[in-house]
Amino acid sequence: MSSAMGSPTNVFWHECAVGKGERQKLVNQQGCVVWITGLSGSGKSTLACSLNRELHSRGKLSYVLDGDNVRHGLNKNLGFSPEDRTENIRRVGEVSKLFADAGLICIASLISPYRKDRDACRALMTDANFIEAMLLSVFMNIPLEVCERRDTKGLYKLARAGKIKGFTGIDDPYEPPLNCEIKIEQKNGVCPTPCDMAAQVVSYLDGNGFLRA
Amino acid sequence: MSSAMGSPTNVFWHECAVGKGERQKLVNQQGCVVWITGLSGSGKSTLACSLNRELHSRGKLSYVLDGDNVRHGLNKNLGFSPEDRTENIRRVGEVSKLFADAGLICIASLISPYRKDRDACRALMTDANFIEAMLLSVFMNIPLEVCERRDTKGLYKLARAGKIKGFTGIDDPYEPPLNCEIKIEQKNGVCPTPCDMAAQVVSYLDGNGFLRA
Numbered sequence: 001m002s003s004a005m006g007s008p009t010n011v012f013w014h015e016c017a018v019g020k021g022e023r024q025k026l027v028n029q030q031g032c033v034v035w036i037t038g039l040s041g042s043g044k045s046t047l048a049c050s051l052n053r054e055l056h057s058r059g060k061l062s063y064v065l066d067g068d069n070v071r072h073g074l075n076k077n078l079g080f081s082p083e084d085r086t087e088n089i090r091r092v093g094e095v096s097k098l099f100a101d102a103g104l105i106c107i108a109s110l111i112s113p114y115r116k117d118r119d120a121c122r123a124l125m126t127d128a129n130f131i132e133a134m135l136l137s138v139f140m141n142i143p144l145e146v147c148e149r150r151d152t153k154g155l156y157k158l159a160r161a162g163k164i165k166g167f168t169g170i171d172d173p174y175e176p177p178l179n180c181e182i183k184i185e186q187k188n189g190v191c192p193t194p195c196d197m198a199a200q201v202v203s204y205l206d207g208n209g210f211l212r213a
Numbered sequence: 214m215s216s217a218m219g220s221p222t223n224v225f226w227h228e229c230a231v232g233k234g235e236r237q238k239l240v241n242q243q244g245c246v247v248w249i250t251g252l253s254g255s256g257k258s259t260l261a262c263s264l265n266r267e268l269h270s271r272g273k274l275s276y277v278l279d280g281d282n283v284r285h286g287l288n289k290n291l292g293f294s295p296e297d298r299t300e301n302i303r304r305v306g307e308v309s310k311l312f313a314d315a316g317l318i319c320i321a322s323l324i325s326p327y328r329k330d331r332d333a334c335r336a337l338m339t340d341a342n343f344i345e346a347m348l349l350s351v352f353m354n355i356p357l358e359v360c361e362r363r364d365t366k367g368l369y370k371l372a373r374a375g376k377i378k379g380f381t382g383i384d385d386p387y388e389p390p391l392n393c394e395i396k397i398e399q400k401n402g403v404c405p406t407p408c409d410m411a412a413q414v415v416s417y418l419d420g421n422g423f424l425r426a
Contacts, residue, residue, distance in 0.1 A: 017266045018275075026274055027240070053230045061239055061274075062231075063315040071224045073337075074307040077300075087290075094287040095308055102276040104315060124286075 023103035027061050030134070030210040031100040033125065034201060036109045037118060037177065038140025038184075039169045040155055041147035043197065047140070047184065048109040050194035051201050055105060058202075060211060063099055065092055067110030080166060086117050093121035100125075100134070105210065113168045115175040134210075137180040138201060142191060144169045236316035240274050243347070243423040244313040246338065247414060249322045250331060250390065251353025251397075252382045253368055254360035256410065260353070260397065261322040263407035264414050268318060271415075273424060276312060278305055280323035293379060299330050306334035313338075313347070318423065326381045328388040347423075350393040351414060355404065357382045 024030055034051065036044045048064045055062040067088070071078065075091055078084040089112050099106035112118050118137070125135045147169065148156040159167035166172045182204050184197050192200070205211055237243055247264065249257045261277045268275040280301070284291065288304055291297040302325050312319035325331050331350070338348045360382065361369040372380035379385045395417050397410050405413070418424055 017262045018269045022269060023274060023276075026269065026272065049230045056231045056235060056239065059239065061236060061316065063236075063311070065311070068224050073310070074304060091287060091304075095311065097286070098276070098278070098308065099312075099315070102312070102315075102317060103274065104317075 020101050020103060025213045027103050028213045029060050029103070029105060030213070031103040032105055032134040032136060032205075032210055033096040033100050034105065034107045034136050034138060034205075035096070035112070035118070035121065036107065036138045036140065037112045037180075038142065039144060039147045039174055040111060040167075041150045041152055042140035042142040043184070043191070043194075044109040044111070044140055046194050047138070047197045047201070048107045050198040051107055054195075054198040054202055055205075058211065060105060061103070062105040062107055065096060065099070065106060065108045067092065067108075067112075070095075086114075086120075089117040089121060090124075093124045096121075096135075097124055105205070111168050111174070113172065113174040115178070118177065136182065136201075136204065137177055138182045138184060139177045139180040141176070141183050141185045143186070146186070146191065233314050233316060238426045240316050241426045242273050242316070242318060243426070244316040245318055245347040245349060245418075245423055246309040246313050247318065247320045247349050247351060247418075248309070248325070248331070248334065249320065249351045249353065250325045250393075251355065252357060252360045252387055253324060253380075254363045254365055255353035255355040256397070256404070256407075257322040257324075257353055259407050260351070260410045260414070261320045263411040264320055267408075267411040267415055268418075271424065273318060274316070275318040275320055278309060278312070278319060278321045280305065280321075280325075283308075299327075299333075302330040302334060303337075306337045309334075309348075310337055318418070324381050324387070326385065326387040328391070331390065349395065349414075349417065350390055351395040351397060352390045352393040354389070354396050354398045356399070359399070359404065 020031060036047055038044050045066060048066065052062050052064050070092055075088050078088050089110060092108055092110060096106045096108045122135050151157055155164060158164045159170040168174050182201055184192060184200065233244060249260055251257055258279060261279065265275050265277050283305055288301050291301050302323060305321055305323060309319045309321045335348050364370055368377060371377045372383040381387050395414055397405060
């Protein structure tokens with residue numbers, strides 16, 4: 001029932017009788033993580049909501065972990081220093097993994113600008129104690145000038161005025177994914193609608209067997 | 214779609230289109246947290262597994278957050294200092310709340326020896342942005358001598374030998390809950406079986422409407 005593990009000392013691992021496969025059968029889907037990365041204003045939350053709605057309408061159980069929302073709860077003791085940003089993403093990665101293990105389609109929506117942090121999350125998903133939790137990376141490939149023009153939260157204006165420091169895209173880099181499963185892009189200078197974006201992700205999930213057990 | 218909140222600055226709250234009620238209808242149950250507290254060796258993990266199995270057999274979606282397991286992932290950067298123990302419980306509380314919000318019956322199994330930490334978790338569950346996530350406290354009221362006699366992990370022996378410091382029940386206090394929804398106890402000096410314990414919790418959940426939407 002429990003076995004000693006390497007580290008930390010005296011902390012055991014308890015194997016539980018009901019496994020991921022059984023939970024997946026119950027909800028008729030594959031637990032996974034849809035990780036949406038991109039600039040502020042690129043449409044991450046919009047896609048997350050739209051995707052959540054579309055999956056629900058198909059009878060699928062999904063849950064949105066929004067980077068901003070999590071900072072009001074689990075991550076409220078973290079700031080915006082480089083270490084805290086890394087820890088912010090690590091915790092969301094760990095929680096996403098638990099949700100995927102629980103059988104849900106977990107939609108994580110975070111700027112997550114650094115490649116190394118995103119890579120660390122992907123690496124988390126492989127673990128001897130878990131059936132591999134698939135992480136699907138969705139890159140919101142929307143040009144900075146479009147995001148800045150939208151400026152839904154008024155943050156670009158503050159960043160340009162120097163009132164926010166280390167703002168991604170302005171005075172802190174966004175490192176685009178080198179390999180991502182899904183890319184959301186403009187077509188002929190027009191951004192896809194929330195429904196189009198969701199359809200693109202659902203089509204991927206469906207085509208890859210995630211919407212059945 | 215988003216609104217400015219008090220603190221931290223520049224972190225918004227995104228309301229998502231699919232709510233807890235809709236997810237609950239999908240899985241035909243009420244999202245909640247079953248928080249199992251008690252001494253090491255009191256049977257927390259055993260109850261958690263048995264309950265998980267019993268709920269699954271009734272077609273209910275539950276998930277176990279085990280205090281030990283979480284220390285290998287989300288909480289692997291925490292030790293056993295008083296602050297770290299508090300943070301350990303706070304994070305599990307926040308994650309349980311997310312699971313309950315997602316519509317699951319989240320079974321959290323942690324020694325959680327201090328009243329203030331458990332109370333803080335209960336307080337977490339009420340939040341303007343969430344439908345109140347019910348937390349049901351299950352107290353494993355098994356005498357220390359019984360737990361120590363079992364000593365499943367050999368930790369009491371180490372604690373008695375002074376090789377583990379601050380061990381709950383030996384040289385650190387366990388503060389029994391003043392109010393708990395469910396109490397697991399010996400009857401005529403006999404501990405209930407895993408199935409009996411699970412049945413007691415399931416009966417509470419069923420009687421209080423948690424097993425239907």
